[in-house]
Amino acid sequence: MVRVPDANRDQFRPESHPNDHFLLTTVVGSYPKPKWLNRADDLVEDPDSKFDADDLAEAHDDACRLITHEHERAGLDTVVDGEMRRNEMVEFFAHRIPGYEFNGPVKVWGHNYFDKPSVVEPVEYDEPWLVDEFEFTSDVAERPVKVPITGPYTLGFWAFNEAYETTEDLVYDLADLVNEEVEALVEAGAQYIQIDEPALATTPEDHAIVHEALDRITAGIDDDVRIGLHVCYGDYSRIYPELNDFPIDEFDVELCNGDYEQVEVFTDPEFEPDLALGVVDAHTAEVESVAEIKRNIKQGLRIVPPEKLTISPDCGLKLLPREIAYGKTENMVTAAREVEAELDAGAIDLENPLADE
Amino acid sequence: MTNRVATTPGLFPLPDWAKETLSDLKGHQKGDLLSGDEGPEIVSTYADVRAELIDDQLEAGLDRVVEGQPRWDDMIAHPLTVADGVETGGIVRYYDNNNFYRDPRVVSEPTASGDVAAELSSAAEHVPDDVGLQAVLPGPYSLSELATNETDADAEAFRETIAEFLAAEVDALGAHETLFLLEPSLVEQPPADGVDAQASAAIDRVASATDADVVVHTYWGAIPEKPYAHLLDADIDAVGIDLVAGDRDDSVYNVQEYGAPDSVALGVVDGQNTLVEEPETIADRVEWFEDQLPVGDFETTYVTSNTELFYLPENKYQAKLNALAAGVEVLS
Numbered sequence: 197m198v199r200v201p202d203a204n205r206d207q208f209r210p211e212s213h214p215n216d217h218f219l220l221t222t223v224v225g226s227y228p229k230p231k232w233l234n235r236a237d238d239l240v241e242d243p244d245s246k247f248d249a250d251d252l253a254e255a256h257d258d259a260c261r262l263i264t265h266e267h268e269r270a271g272l273d274t275v276v277d278g279e280m281r282r283n284e285m286v287e288f289f290a291h292r293i294p295g296y297e298f299n300g301p302v303k304v305w306g307h308n309y310f311d312k313p314s315v316v317e318p319v320e321y322d323e324p325w326l327v328d329e330f331e332f333t334s335d336v337a338e339r340p341v342k343v344p345i346t347g348p349y350t351l352g353f354w355a356f357n358e359a360y361e362t363t364e365d366l367v368y369d370l371a372d373l374v375n376e377e378v379e380a381l382v383e384a385g386a387q388y389i390q391i392d393e394p395a396l397a398t399t400p401e402d403h404a405i406v407h408e409a410l411d412r413i414t415a416g417i418d419d420d421v422r423i424g425l426h427v428c429y430g431d432y433s434r435i436y437p438e439l440n441d442f443p444i445d446e447f448d449v450e451l452c453n454g455d456y457e458q459v460e461v462f463t464d465p466e467f468e469p470d471l472a473l474g475v476v477d478a479h480t481a482e483v484e485s486v487a488e489i490k491r492n493i494k495q496g497l498r499i500v501p502p503e504k505l506t507i508s509p510d511c512g513l514k515l516l517p518r519e520i521a522y523g524k525t526e527n528m529v530t531a532a533r534e535v536e537a538e539l540d541a542g543a544i545d546l547e548n549p550l551a552d553e
Numbered sequence: 554m555t556n557r558v559a560t561t562p563g564l565f566p567l568p569d570w571a572k573e574t575l576s577d578l579k580g581h582q583k584g585d586l587l588s589g590d591e592g593p594e595i596v597s598t599y600a601d602v603r604a605e606l607i608d609d610q611l612e613a614g615l616d617r618v619v620e621g622q623p624r625w626d627d628m629i630a631h632p633l634t635v636a637d638g639v640e641t642g643g644i645v646r647y648y649d650n651n652n653f654y655r656d657p658r659v660v661s662e663p664t665a666s667g668d669v670a671a672e673l674s675s676a677a678e679h680v681p682d683d684v685g686l687q688a689v690l691p692g693p694y695s696l697s698e699l700a701t702n703e704t705d706a707d708a709e710a711f712r713e714t715i716a717e718f719l720a721a722e723v724d725a726l727g728a729h730e731t732l733f734l735l736e737p738s739l740v741e742q743p744p745a746d747g748v749d750a751q752a753s754a755a756i757d758r759v760a761s762a763t764d765a766d767v768v769v770h771t772y773w774g775a776i777p778e779k780p781y782a783h784l785l786d787a788d789i790d791a792v793g794i795d796l797v798a799g800d801r802d803d804s805v806y807n808v809q810e811y812g813a814p815d816s817v818a819l820g821v822v823d824g825q826n827t828l829v830e831e832p833e834t835i836a837d838r839v840e841w842f843e844d845q846l847p848v849g850d851f852e853t854t855y856v857t858s859n860t861e862l863f864y865l866p867e868n869k870y871q872a873k874l875n876a877l878a879a880g881v882e883v884l885s
Contacts, residue, residue, distance in 0.1 A: 299866040301572060301866065302863075304652060305644060305654065306585070306586045306626050307572065307581055309572055356825075358827060395651075398649075399649070
């Protein structure tokens with residue numbers, strides 16, 4: 197069953213918010229790294245360099261500070277550190293979870309590789325994975341911080357399973373670990389958690405496994421904590437309306453990329469969690485105009501009323517040039533504020549939000 | 554007495570050094586991938602890789618050695634992506650995997666390039682006389698399913714076109730002891746009524762282009778009954794069966810119910826998991842299968858990984874080769 201999104205949404209509304217309506221603006225997570233950070237990553241591997249692990253940690257701190265502030269400058273209501281400390285979404289966590297080992301890169305396509313880990317023993321929770329980075333970002337940020345975590349379905353199915361009878365069993369053990377991590381993050385003050393499950397986009401028939409995993413992740417997590425789920429571009433009709441029963445506050449979709457052709461999927465039956473709608477494309481290197489983004493936002497109003505609509509990019513922006521990522525984020529916030537003002541003025545027909553377009 | 558042959562369906566991972574070298578030489582983008590006209594530096598890197606992959610197999614003690622297909626950027630769609638009459642389209646998912654290949658858009662009748670024949674003859678230089686060389690190609694049904702038909706031909710004529718194309722590629726091959734035709738689509742997108750007979754005819758067309766033993770290798774589960782029965786009409790020497798992924802009982806049922814060619818290939822090592830099978834496990838799996846059947850001995854049992862091995866990191870791919878050879882050793 198869906199959680200209670202209206203019990204936790206208002207805490208993200210800034211005191212200085214200019215409009216009566218509030219479209220919560222956020223990001224999926226990843227953001228382009230500053231070029232010097234990539235150089236720092238290389239330098240620490242160079243045995244001839246004096247640049248060491250402490251220097252790299254400092255560089256990561258600097259980059260997190262920079263991108264968190266960049267998000268705030270763009271006007272976002274909730275911010276992320278751009279995942280500056282993370283290399284890849286499975287590897288990062290597999291390095292922190294006892295039970296995984298690494299054997300080397302495997303092919304994804306062409307000459308693109310992924311250091312796909314193997315689960316060789318039952319997975320365990322050791323040290324917290326993200327609490328330090330949350331505390332750092334939270335200290336730096338003036339706005340609330342959202343924490344993206346790779347979900348157990350993806351952590352399980354994007355690894356080799358040597359240790360469990362079925363990968364489903366592995367996913368449930370991982371879900372229990374994610375639950376421990378979410379508890380630790382909440383203890384440290386986190387109020388907005390996003391579970392990323394890109395693997396579900398490719399095997400939507402496994403939605404019941406993801407549901408069971410989410411039940412475990414959210415067990416004992418209070419209603420004032422906002423739990424989102426992000427699933428990248430795919431055939432959403434294969435997981436809808438089933439996702440209405442997921443224990444989440446918000447479902448984050450990538451629809452801009454497909455020009456909103458799948459909006460209809462979510463209109464019948466009624467969409468139950470809050471909708472975090474992708475309104476800028478993460479795969480095109482042109483900044484959408486404010487006018488275009490406003491039209492995209494109104495696509496979301498075809499699915500949910502304004503009080504259930506969150507505004508976000510389609511996906512992580514890390515593959516874009518940094519100035520493009522910034523431009524998209526800034527225009528996205530501007531567009532959201534303008535749509536709010538139009539809503540305040542009663543200028544948008546909620547029965548037919550795109551009537552004037 | 555069954556002859557047990559340790560082999561693989563090919564498509565090995567690149568050695569780690571070559572992953573880096575080739576990506577530096579070629580680039581990461583779609584347009585940078587192989588089109589069959591690579592320059593001398595890339596050719597020579599692939600020659601080094603090929604020699605290394607063959608050494609891996611000889612060191613492991615496999616009975617049949619493949620070229621290893623390090624150049625097959627597009628997995629089993631490769632022969633089309635280097636052929637005339639084909640344009641490369643977008644990146645599409647490779648079966649039910651988190652792997653992708655460039656969609657070969659066939660715009661006119663493709664012409665055989667001899668690309669695979671050239672690879673095989675380069676490989677032959679490294680293979681001693683007492684070890685059998687094995688050619689690997691996609692089967693015509695899978696290749697036509699992986700490609701996009703943008704010609705005027707209907708689906709049936711398109712399959713025939715692809716079969717003719719592959720038959721010409723086979724015809725160009727130098728000496729080889731066996732030919733593995735990889736046909737995962739027979740399981741993953743099984744042919745419908747009527748199409749099953751056409752698929753079998755297409756396979757027969759390709760198989761008839763060689764005097765070598767032809768193994769039609771399938772994986773990710775069992776072929777449905779009717780396509781399996783039709784497949785037996787093709788003039789082939791063995792059907793390859795996956796005993797690791799999917800329901801092996803369905804495959805056993807097929808063989809019990811409809812019979813099999815004189816030989817069989819058994820996918821008994823998991824090409825998609827880093828867990829390395831013990832030689833005894835491999836031997837048990839082979840014997841388990843052979844014990845299910847009322848028929849007499851198979852002439853040859855090819856003992857192989859179920860899938861291609863490129864899904865694995867380098868160290869585990871090598872360990873799997875060793876395991877296959879050791880498994881056959883246990884059986885003898």
